[in-house]
Structure formats: C-alpha cells, structure tokens
Amino acid sequence: MINWNLVGIVARLWFLTCLFSSILFSISLQFMLDGEWSIALLVFPMVYIASSPVLPILLIALFLINRKVSYSHRKPFIFLILCMTICFLYGITAAVLLNSLSSQHEDGFHFFKTALLCCAILCSSARLAIFINATLIGNFFNSLSAPINYLQTLHMETSHPQAQRPAPQEPVKSNPLMKAIITACLIVVLMIPTLLIDNLVSEREKRNETVVTEVSNMWASSQTISGPFVYVPYKAWVTNDRGVREIEERHFWLIPEDLSISGNVKHLIRQKSIYKVMLYNASLLSQGQIKFQLPKDVPAEFVDWDDTKICFGLTDFKGIEEKIIAEINGNSLEFTPGLPSHDLAKTGLSAPLDLKNLSNGIISFKMPLKIKGSEQLHFIPLSGNSSFELSSDWNSPSFDGNNLPAERTITDKGFTASWKFNRANLPFNTILSSVGFEPEKLAFGVTLLQPSDQYVKTDRSVKYAILVIGLTFALFFIVELLQKRPMHPVQYILIGLALVIFYTLLLSFSEFIEFDSAYGAAAIATITLITWYSAMHFRKLMPSVILCAAMTTLYGFIFVLIRLEDTALLIGSIGLFIILAVAMYFSRKVNWYNKETLSTAAA
Numbered sequence: 261m262i263n264w265n266l267v268g269i270v271a272r273l274w275f276l277t278c279l280f281s282s283i284l285f286s287i288s289l290q291f292m293l294d295g296e297w298s299i300a301l302l303v304f305p306m307v308y309i310a311s312s313p314v315l316p317i318l319l320i321a322l323f324l325i326n327r328k329v330s331y332s333h334r335k336p337f338i339f340l341i342l343c344m345t346i347c348f349l350y351g352i353t354a355a356v357l358l359n360s361l362s363s364q365h366e367d368g369f370h371f372f373k374t375a376l377l378c379c380a381i382l383c384s385s386a387r388l389a390i391f392i393n394a395t396l397i398g399n400f401f402n403s404l405s406a407p408i409n410y411l412q413t414l415h416m417e418t419s420h421p422q423a424q425r426p427a428p429q430e431p432v433k434s435n436p437l438m439k440a441i442i443t444a445c446l447i448v449v450l451m452i453p454t455l456l457i458d459n460l461v462s463e464r465e466k467r468n469e470t471v472v473t474e475v476s477n478m479w480a481s482s483q484t485i486s487g488p489f490v491y492v493p494y495k496a497w498v499t500n501d502r503g504v505r506e507i508e509e510r511h512f513w514l515i516p517e518d519l520s521i522s523g524n525v526k527h528l529i530r531q532k533s534i535y536k537v538m539l540y541n542a543s544l545l546s547q548g549q550i551k552f553q554l555p556k557d558v559p560a561e562f563v564d565w566d567d568t569k570i571c572f573g574l575t576d577f578k579g580i581e582e583k584i585i586a587e588i589n590g591n592s593l594e595f596t597p598g599l600p601s602h603d604l605a606k607t608g609l610s611a612p613l614d615l616k617n618l619s620n621g622i623i624s625f626k627m628p629l630k631i632k633g634s635e636q637l638h639f640i641p642l643s644g645n646s647s648f649e650l651s652s653d654w655n656s657p658s659f660d661g662n663n664l665p666a667e668r669t670i671t672d673k674g675f676t677a678s679w680k681f682n683r684a685n686l687p688f689n690t691i692l693s694s695v696g697f698e699p700e701k702l703a704f705g706v707t708l709l710q711p712s713d714q715y716v717k718t719d720r721s722v723k724y725a726i727l728v729i730g731l732t733f734a735l736f737f738i739v740e741l742l743q744k745r746p747m748h749p750v751q752y753i754l755i756g757l758a759l760v761i762f763y764t765l766l767l768s769f770s771e772f773i774e775f776d777s778a779y780g781a782a783a784i785a786t787i788t789l790i791t792w793y794s795a796m797h798f799r800k801l802m803p804s805v806i807l808c809a810a811m812t813t814l815y816g817f818i819f820v821l822i823r824l825e826d827t828a829l830l831i832g833s834i835g836l837f838i839i840l841a842v843a844m845y846f847s848r849k850v851n852w853y854n855k856e857t858l859s860t861a862a863a
Contacts, residue, residue: 269396270318273343273389274311280385282307284452314346326401335401343386344445351379376448376726377455384449442749443737447730450756454725457763461722464767465715468535475530475537475634480579482636483542484703485521487572488586488625489642490514490550490613491600493564496557511601512555513692514623519548519643523629525652527708534771538635538708540654541581543628546572548643550623552615555693570613570625573605573640573699579631584609586627589618603695604642638705641681644690648679654708661704679704714770714778717822721779722763724818729759731839735810736794738846739803747797755790762786779822783815 282304321342329335355375390397476482493511500506523544530537554560570588574580577597584595595609613623638661639648653674659665665677687697733752740747762782769778787808795804821832 265400266319266322269393269400270315270322272393272396273318273386274315276389276392277382277386278307278311280388281381284381284385311350317346318343322400336397339397339401340390343390344383347382347386348379351375351382354378373455373458376451380448380452383445384452387445387449443733443752446749446752446756447726447733450729450753450760451726453757453760454722454729454763457725457760457767458719458722460764461715461719461767464771465719468715471532471535472537472634475532475539479530479537479539480631480633481576482638483579483631483633484575484638484640484700484705485544485573485629485631486605486640486642486699487608488516488546488550488570488627489572489604490552490615490623491569491571491610492615493567493600494558494562495564496562512558513604513695514550514552515688515690515692516548516550516625516643517645517690519546519641519646520648521546521639521646522649523651525637525650525654525706525708527652527654529710536710538710539632540634540637540652540708541630541632542637543630545626545628547626548624548646550625551690552618552621552623553691555691565614565616567600568613568615569600569610570623571599571605571608571610572627573599573608574631575607576633577607577609579633581630581632584627584629586611586625588613588625589623603692604699605640636705636707638703639679640699640703641679641686642688642699642702643681644683644686646681649676650678650706651676652706652708656709658707658709659705660707662702663704675706677706714767714775717775717779718763718767718770720822721766721818724821725760725763727836728762728814728818729756731814731843732759732790732811734843735807738843739794739798739807742846743798743800743803745798751793751797755793758786758789758793779819783812783819787811787815 285303285307322339325335325338325342329338352375355371355378358374358378491511491513493509495507496510497505498508521544523542525540525542528539528541530539554563570586570593572595586593586595593611593613595611597607597609599605599608599610615623637650641648641663651674655670655672655674657670657675657677659668659677663679663681666680668677669675686702688695732755736747736752736755762785765782765785766778769781772778773781790811791804791808794807795801798804817835821835824831
C-alpha cells in the first residue's frame with residue numbers, strides 16, 4: 261500500500277530544493293554572463309530534469325530509515341546527512357560537466373571554485389527545504405528533537421520556554437556535534453558570496469585594463485625598438501617548376517657590427533576616473549656602424565642600388581614626438597613610416613640610402629629618437645655586438661623579456677640599467693639572406709610598474725576567505741562552548757556576512773588609497789563590528805577581548821601571506837599547523853555527544 265504521506269514529504273522536499281537551487285543558479289549565471297537572462301532561465305527545467313532520479317532514492321531512503329533505525333532521534337539526522345551527501349555528489353558532477361563544456365582551459369582553482377559554488381547552492385537549498393518541512397518530517401519520524409528542526413526548536417525554546425518544554429522521556433538537547441555540523445554548512449553557504457566577490461574583483465580588474473588600453477591608444481602603446489638595419493634588394497636567376505629560368509626579386513639585410521643605444525625615460529601618470537595609467541617619455545640615442553658587404557652568391561650588377569634603404573622597427577607611430585633625422589656618414593636622412601619588408605619588424609620607419617659612393621664600406625649612423633609610450637619599453641638586439649643603457653626617474657621597474665640587465669641600480673630617485681650582447685649570444689650573422697628566427701622572442705627591456713596592484717592582492721585575499729570564515733566560526737564555536745552561552749545560527753550568518761563584506765570594503769578602499777592602508781581600514785572596521793557584536797552577546801569583557809585579539813592575529817597573518825611570494829606556502833603551512841594545534845588544544849575537553857559539553861575540569 262502506498263504511503264501518501266511519505267510521497268508528499270519527498271515531493272515537497274524535491275520541488276522546493278529544485279526551486280531554490282534554480283533561483284540561486286540563475287542569479288549566479290546572470291551575474292557571470294552580464295545580464296543574459298535567456299540563458300540563466302534555462303536552468304529551471306534542467307535542474308528539475310537532472311534531479312528527477314533523486315525522487316525514488318529519497319522515497320526508499322525515508323522508508324528504510326523509518327523502518328530500520330531503532331532510535332527515533334537519530335532518524336532525522338541520518339536523513340539530513342543523506343540529503344547533504346546527494347547534494348555534494350550532484351555539485352561535483354555539475355562542476356565536472358561545466359568544466360568539460362568550457363571553451364577555455366581552466367585551472368584547478370577555477371574547478372574548485374565551481375565545485376564549491378555548486379555544492380554550496382545545492383546544500384543550502386536542500387537545508388532550507390528541510391527547514392520549511394521540519395514539522396512534517398519530524399512527525400513522520402515521530403521525533404521533533406533533531407538537527408533538522410534545530411532552528412525551529414531553538415526558536416520555540418526562546419519564545420515559549422514553558423509551553424514548548426519537551427517531554428521528560430525525550431529531552432531536547434543542544435548537541436555540540438549537531439551544532440558543529442550546522443555551523444560547517446553555514447561556512448559552505450557563505451562561500452557563495454565570496455565567489456561572487458571574486459568575480460567582482462575580476463570585473464573591476466578588466467575595467468581597469470580597459471581604461472589603461474583606452475588611454476594608451478590615445479597616448480601611445482608599449483614600444484619595442486629594433487635596428488637600424490639596411491635593406492638591399494637584388495635580382496636573381498631561378499629555375500621554376502617548369503624548368504624555365506626567370507628573374508626573381510629578392511633581398512638581404514645588413515645589421516650593425518656595433519650598436520650602442522642609451523637614453524633616459526621619464527614617467528608620467530595620467531588618471532581617468534578612479535584609475536591611474538603609467539605613461540612615459542623616452543629620449544634615446546642610437547649610434548654604431550654597419551659593414552657593407554655582398555653575399556657570395558649576389559653579384560654587384562644584380563643589386564638594385566636605387567631601392568636600398570635603412571630601416572628600424574617601432575611598434576606605435578603615435579609615440580613619435582619629433583621628426584626622426586639620422587646622420588648617416590655625415591649626411592642627414594629623414595625617416596618616414598613604412599618598411600620595404602617585414603622580416604625583422606612588423607612596423608617601422610625607413611629612409612633611402614645611397615650605397616654607391618661608400619668610401620670604405622662602412623655605414624656610420626647616429627640617430628636621436630624621442631618617443632612616448634605606456635608602461636613598457638623593449639628593445640631587440642639586432643647587432644653583432646651591442647650595448648644598451650637606460651636611466652629613469654621611476655623607482656619601481658620590472659626588468660623583463662629575454663635578458664636581464666648585466667648591471668642595474670635602483671634607488672628612491674630612479675634606476676639605471678645596462679645590457680650587453682656579442683656575436684656568441686645571438687642566433688644570426690650580420691648578413692641575413694633569410695630570417696630563420698623570430699626577432700620578437702629576443703626582446704628585452706623594462707616595465708614601469710605601479711607599486712600597488714590592488715586587484716591582484718585583493719584576489720589573493722579572497723582566496724583565503726574560506727580560511728578566515730572557517731577559523732572565525734571555529735573560534736566563536738569554542739568560545740560559546742566555554743562560556744556555555746550558545747549562539748543562534750542566524751548570529752553566525754550575520755558574523756559571516758560581516759566577514760564577507762570585508763572584501764568589498766577592501767576592494768572599494770583600495771581603488772582610492774594604497775592597498776596596505778585599505779586592508780588596515782577594512783580589517784579594523786570588520787574586527788570592531790564583530791567584537792562589539794560578540795560583547796553584546798556574551799555580556800563579558802574577556803571573551804570579546806580574546807575574539808578581538810584572535811581576529812587581529814588572523815587578519816595580520818593573512819596580510820603577511822599576501823605580501824609574501826616565494827615563502828608564502830611555507831609560512832602559510834606553518835601558521836595553519838599552529839592554528840590547528842591551538843584549536844585541538846582548546847577543544848580537547850569537549851564532550852560532543854552530551855548536553856553538558858565540557859567536563860568539570862574544563863576550567
């Protein structure tokens with residue numbers, strides 16, 4: 261005979277869980293997809309269809325638990341654990357499917373975030389559905405004293421202590437183990453807003469990058485300079501596929517035997533809205549010698565002397581501040597945009613070069629260059645022997661690219677750096693009939709960094725959110741056991757929301773002030789609020805002082821981890837081990853099964 265009461269409970273639980281999880285999934289997708297409600301709304305039918313196998317599982321589980329489990333107060337607890345396990349498995353499965361359907365290769369942390377978000381949504385939805393139907397489930401199991409209706413029981417005890425006093429034969433116990441499980445579920449649920457904040461950080465970072473790109477496009481983008489080098493065209497007899505000899509246009513390149521580039525870089529900071537963009541003006545002097553000689557297989561009479569040119573590569577023409585006039589063997593030549601060939605540089609400038617009247621086969625050049633750009637200045641060492649020297653008034657450089665400086669000095673007033681290359685360092689000769697390498701891969705130089713990259717540091721802070729929330733909840737849990745003054749789960753939620761809002765404060769503050777000051781202001785505000793709230797609850801000074809000191813230590817520890825790079829893992833592991841040891845020490849006297857949570861020796 262069908263137990264319609266059982267079917268009704270399962271149907272209500274399934275329907276409400278799917279409804280709540282569909283709403284949460286839709287909101288999350290809408291937030292991530294920037295307003296694409298049409299895609300987010302497809303979640304509703306997908307959730308109901310995918311979760312339909314849970315119906316028979318819950319029917320069988322409820323029936324077996326009610327028949328096979330002897331103690332009535334254990335039945336709802338076992339049913340709750342079963343529901344959370346199902347939600348966890350569904351969450352992991354959903355994360356795997358989303359990761360496999362993603363068009364981009366995602367790293368392990370992204371999969372962890374996706375799995376955590378899915379599990380948190382499903383578990384919180386199921387917990388809410390169970391809470392709504394707590395009375396029906398309790399009546400079905402013939403027990404109202406269980407973790408399922410913990411919130412309702414606690415509320416009934418507070419509102420009507422006399423009328424709702426449990427019967428002597430089955431007293432309602434505030435079991436620490438059950439409270440710990442509920443607290444753990446709240447930690448998982450509170451990870452949903454932290455994941456959304458992580459997306460908010462990425463969104464603000466992309467907005468910053470967009471502003472930087474806009475300003476750079478109006479000013480000048482990062483610059484990469486190569487050359488100068490000489491373009492020499494010639495004609496050659498070749499045999500085509502049909503065996504007929506014909507003339508083909510070819511060319512070769514002459515690069516300097518010796519090259520020296522020196523210059524000074526002055527930084528500029530331009531602000532658009534709340535964002536700052538690093539720009540610069542550079543004054544450079546390039547000088548050296550190019551030895552003119554023909555390849556062995558190129559006769560002089562085949563050279564097109566009228567089309568020979570001297571060239572150099574430059575990324576963005578908008579960065580040219582003054583016309584470029586080079587002194588070549590005592591003659592002045594003005595460069596104009598355009599390259600005869602793009603073998604050595606994609607963009608650049610060139611000028612006609614007369615090679616007929618060379619007296620000693622040496623092309624001496626001296627070329628001043630005044631350019632502007634944004635953030636990055638790179639060079640490509642196209643020369644047999646070359647040296648580069650840069651100085652700047654910016655004191656936070658990042659030397660990057662294919663080579664680091666041979667010498668560098670960084671002070672509060674700026675930096676100086678020098679690079680040196682010789683024939684043994686480079687994969688080419690000074691005569692290039694064909695370019696068998698990628699010049700871009702040889703680029704080196706400097707990036708003018710702004711000292712506080714607040715978005716990267718804020719993102720690192722958010723990654724420690726589960727640590728902060730978990731340890732803070734564990735701290736409150738131990739304190740409430742020691743003080744024998746339990747806190748309601750709603751109070752845990754309020755404390756958790758205060759911990760989450762810390763990251764929005766940090767993000768917003770750091771866009772106006774330095775990250776260190778922003779972190780301190782956000783931490784002080786959060787610690788002050790939670791300390792005041794705990795003082796109002798415990799009504800004692802010592803627990804609030806302990807909580808304040810512990811949270812200050814925790815936020816200080818996280819700040820140290822954010823500032824560290826190479827030793828962050830080592831320091832973090834040691835710190836977590838110490839924190840775990842302290843938690844184990846203070847919880848050693850807890851009796852997790854009885855109402856009297858501490859032994860008489862706990863003091």
